[in-house]
Amino acid sequence: xxxxxxxxxxxxxxxxxxxxxxxxxxxxxxxxxxxxxxxxxxxxxxxxxxxxxxxxxxxxxxxxxxxxxxxxxxxxxxxxxxxxxxxxxxxxxxxxxxxxxxxxxxxxxx
Amino acid sequence: xxxxxxxxxxxxxxxxxxxxxxxxxxxxxxxxxxxxxxxxxxxxxxxxxxxxxxxxxxxxxxxxxxxxxxxxxxxxxxxxxxxxxxxxxxxxxxxxxxxxxxxxxxxxxxxxxxxx
Numbered sequence: 001x002x003x004x005x006x007x008x009x010x011x012x013x014x015x016x017x018x019x020x021x022x023x024x025x026x027x028x029x030x031x032x033x034x035x036x037x038x039x040x041x042x043x044x045x046x047x048x049x050x051x052x053x054x055x056x057x058x059x060x061x062x063x064x065x066x067x068x069x070x071x072x073x074x075x076x077x078x079x080x081x082x083x084x085x086x087x088x089x090x091x092x093x094x095x096x097x098x099x100x101x102x103x104x105x106x107x108x109x110x
Numbered sequence: 111x112x113x114x115x116x117x118x119x120x121x122x123x124x125x126x127x128x129x130x131x132x133x134x135x136x137x138x139x140x141x142x143x144x145x146x147x148x149x150x151x152x153x154x155x156x157x158x159x160x161x162x163x164x165x166x167x168x169x170x171x172x173x174x175x176x177x178x179x180x181x182x183x184x185x186x187x188x189x190x191x192x193x194x195x196x197x198x199x200x201x202x203x204x205x206x207x208x209x210x211x212x213x214x215x216x217x218x219x220x221x222x223x224x225x226x
Contacts, residue, residue: 037212039155046205046216047155058214090155094211098171101155 002026004091004102011110017079020105022091024072035095036074038067041104042087050089051076081107112136112215114206119220122196130191132206132217140164140184145213146191148202148222158204159191174200196224 003025012018028035034054039047049058051067054074066077078085086109091102118130130146146158159180160169168180179192189206201224207213 035211039213046219047213048216049209049212049214052212052214092155092212097169099157099160099211101157103154 001098002028002093002096002100004093004100006089006091006102006105008103009106009108011108012081013110014083015080017077018081018085018107020076020078020089020107022069022074022076022102024074024093024095027071028093028095029070030095034070034074035093036067036069037092037094038076039090039092040085040087041090047090078107083109112208114208114215114217116204116206116217116220119204119222121223121225123226124197124224126196127192127194128196128222129193130204130206130220130222132189132191134187134189134206134208137208137215139187142208143210144180144182144189145207145209146178146180146189146204147207147213147216148200148204149219150199150202153202156202161189193222196222198224200224 005023036054038051040050041047050061050065055067068075088104088106090104113135116132122128145160148156148158161180165182177195182189203219203221205216205219207216
């Protein structure tokens, strides 16, 4: 299985940039497709898709969210961070079955 | 508006069975793969099963293969998860989701507790 590694937590100040990383144990890219996706989950709620295929903003997601990366290294950026962004963020790969998720990065206020 | 509503969760003894349902609305159900994903209390997300548009192909991770069965009824816009031989480690919130290789809409989830 492809293992996705995320830092457990990240502390940021409101109005600053947050950079959340996800490293895959092997490449999750196929030709021009980078099969890494990002989700936001707030306590007691279901996950919400933020970014699909590494850099595509999902419908209704604010432009302060962006994604980048290829191969094994991917990044979710939130700039500027707002209070409503405090949540846990998960990456997910669809390059190989089984689909796997990272363990999540909890975004906290500094 | 896309809606996915799961039902059927509850408390069940180890070794017993439970069937979850997810009713979909707001999109052309028969055109999308459907998925079940679970989250143990305080833990991360785990993909549990996938089914293609006509129900002819299904997929599972090793952790549930042979015990769980996903199915769908396109006439009723419903996807099911039959869970047999339940174990304590199956305790989780179960979400249904739609998507392609990513999951663009999720239901609110249903809790399954496996305990004696």
